[in-house]
Amino acid sequence: MVERYLKAGSLVEAMQFLNHYEGRARVVAGATDLWVGIKNHNTKAEAFVDITGVDELKTVEISKDYIRIGSGVTFHELEKNVQIQKNLRALQEAARWMGSPQIRRMATLGGNLVSAQPAADGMVAMSALDVAVEMVGPDGTKRRTLESCYKTFGESMIDSSREIVTAFVIPLHNQAHSYFGRFHLREANALPVINCAVGAWMKEDGSWESRYILAPLGYHPARLRAMEDALAGGLLEERELYDTIEKHIEELTFRTSLVRGSAEFRKQIAVQLMHEQIIRLWYNHEQEGESDAKH
């Protein structure tokens, strides 16, 4: 039974509220996931600590070396932010395809991580961006890799009764590009049948680093490391690229799902979607990350 709804005016105050309740309160941001949990009686807390009034969680800062996005930035704000559009294309495209206009105005990036859905659009895009997750808890502030924030399906390593995700920090690598693709069966509020993100940047020694991300596969966005190695040798001719992607995706285990379709269908979509995004990445195409195969 929730007894108190506490609206924090600063990060310090939010932490004071959480500390006071010693694990019996829960952070609330846009509440788009939390309300579903409350309706289904899955969310138990004595108090909610609303962080939507905490200004320091709502900024996008850019410096010479990195972009720091506050955990309270909404998907609507991500979609419209000029720096995100310019520097983090995958994230901007993910924000555009996520949910519906109403959901995008409320849903935050922090909640997208802590809800730990394997195909959460924001986190699929983030996985292609070499991001570090910043948080504050009883032991002070710390940084984690995105992958290490996932515990199991729908459960993150972040204890939102004691910890607050504060920001996502993305280095501004040399010649970095990233793109996002999504296949869904209707325009808004549709689960992705498959979503994917790709990213590449030049390292200091002049070689390239790439990320190829696909979801939903396991309990977090899946990084296709073997395919990264296979494609590290330089540009391939288009047919050869397609065959390499197909070979690697063929080896992955997809589940048949009532809402997302058969494993075989999703595998075919995954190959096509990944191929489209890698072509965009390699040739820096500017078209939007929506599959031509969308119904």
Ligand SMILES: Cc1cc2nc3c(=O)[nH]c(=O)nc-3n(C[C@H](O)[C@H](O)[C@H](O)COP(=O)(O)OP(=O)(O)OC[C@H]3O[C@@H](n4cnc5c(N)ncnc54)[C@H](O)[C@@H]3O)c2cc1C
């Ligand atoms: C109709 C509908 C459509 C949707 N469509 C999509 C979609 O297309 N793609 C997609 O990715 N998601 C979708 N979602 C899921 C949801 O909107 C996102 O996951 C959203 O980003 C959650 O953010 P929030 O701010 O609403 O989180 P909340 O609901 O406020 O919180 C979710 C969880 O995160 C915790 N939390 C929130 N912020 C923090 C923080 N800063 N630090 C610590 N813990 C925190 C809360 O305690 C809670 O456990 C949809 C949801 C609905 C209801």
